[in-house]
Amino acid sequence: MENLVISDFKLGIIAGGQLGKMLVLAAANWDIQTFVMDREDHCPAASVCNGFFKGDPLNFEDVYRFGKKVDMLTFEIENVNIEAVKKLKAEGLRINPDPDVLEIIQDKGLQKQFYADKDIPTSPFRLFETVEEIREAVKNKNLTLPFVQKLRTGGYDGRGVEVIKTASNLDHLLEGPSMVEDLVQIDKEISVIAARNGQGEIKCFPVVEMIFNEKANLVEKLICPSSIDDQQQQEAIAIATRVISALKLQGLLAVEMFLDQDGKIWVNESAPRTHNSGHHTIESVITSQFEQQLRAIFNFSLGSTHLKLPAVMINLLGEPGYEGEVKYEGLTESMSVEGVKFHFYGKKISKPFRKMGHATILASNIDKAIEKADIVKNKLKITAWKKQP
């Protein structure tokens, strides 16, 4: 890739949400031309990329035609048409991460089976075709409550996941082929983003801890460094390293894990791309997750993942009760908080809990960063010009 910077190299990115936008911005630093395909003309990446193509990532023709226009294909989502990327690969297009890896990851059943086959710690699971089969298994005492049901394909942001704790919850089971796993008694949710280049060099970002809002059951902030002890951090990093090397993935892999109440770490799921839990790296780590993805897919040496300053990342979500043209209230006051860095994704319409942007707050220690993040969170409200009826 010696000629990358001067070669008019065209990087194709499938989907142009906020992750795609930040990847485009990182690629612009190296003067790489970026082409983005997304369903929405006004997606976040559309305004910053070199070329935009409207298309559906799950549609064979759209993905195939887009692939034919670029020199390399990468992704901001895993739900893409596998047949199209396999055909493009067979015809010689460079695709990172590889379609075979995407195929495993986009099916939560195959993904779990992969962990089990590779002795990667993950909660015990079974696969079911229908809701009736699950009910039958419970009735016959082949399956005991509580458990978590996840649709094998198509879920995201918690959609496609049902926690079944009591017999009455069985009414909420989701239709379709699913994976059912033991409920983990979670102490903390953590994430490690690993990167691997074509020579097999691997580097991991520091462990990030997700802090939940108990009332809303939503991730409220992500903190780095996490509060887990050194040995647990090393173990989490070792697990993420094992997963990415077992997959032989060239690119980035975000490994979501649970630390249970007995101190054991379990892999929940992985995403073969940049991730919400790595946004803070733009400001807090020597190499951002977006630059690292580029280094990995172009087979350069991976950049330093050293944490420069403690950081808290908060998602800026649309306020519940408002839907319509977005309005930012309290922006001036929140900008005055020392160490805050804002990223607005350019989404024109706000909806309850929609990710409209994020803020990273840097401070000399993590407690100060948490304190400041809470101030920003209280000051900035993302509403809409019209209240929901």
Ligand SMILES: Nc1ncnc2c1ncn2[C@@H]1O[C@H](COP(=O)(O)OP(=O)(O)OP(=O)(O)O)[C@@H](O)[C@H]1O
């Ligand atoms: N086995 C489990 N035991 C306990 N809680 C679980 C389990 N699996 C999932 N959860 C809870 O449900 C959340 C969402 O699950 P998961 O990450 O698998 O779904 P997702 O739709 O891919 O979510 P996202 O896109 O937000 O990552 C987890 O972050 C965790 O809080």
Ligand SMILES: [Mg+2]
């Ligand atoms: Mg998840």
